[in-house]
Amino acid sequence: MSNIKFKACPSWSWHNEILPVEVERETDSSVWVRGRRQAKRVSGGDCYFDTWEDAHAALMVARQQDVEKARRALEQANSRLGNVKGMKPPRI
Numbered sequence: 001m002s003n004i005k006f007k008a009c010p011s012w013s014w015h016n017e018i019l020p021v022e023v024e025r026e027t028d029s030s031v032w033v034r035g036r037r038q039a040k041r042v043s044g045g046d047c048y049f050d051t052w053e054d055a056h057a058a059l060m061v062a063r064q065q066d067v068e069k070a071r072r073a074l075e076q077a078n079s080r081l082g083n084v085k086g087m088k089p090p091r092i
Contacts, residue, residue, distance in 0.1 A: 010062035
């Protein structure tokens with residue numbers, strides 16, 4: 001008996017798609033796709049969700065985290081720029 005899961009890759013910032021996948025069987029932690037066992041949740045890899053909405057929510061969280069990380073990096077870069085702008089030449 002097969003059913004449909006939704007595969008997404010939330011940790012890959014360049015891979016933003018949700019694909020329906022026919023799953024042959026599943027346990028709490030694994031799914032079987034085309035005879036091969038795969039973990040439902042893999043850090044840095046594909047994840048399988050019961051609904052499209054769950055997969056979409058995981059992608060949204062990951063992309064929001066990307067934005068926060070970029071915002072912090074921009075704040076740090078602006079701070080370093082301010083430090084350089086405030087530099088004075090040495091008195092000789």
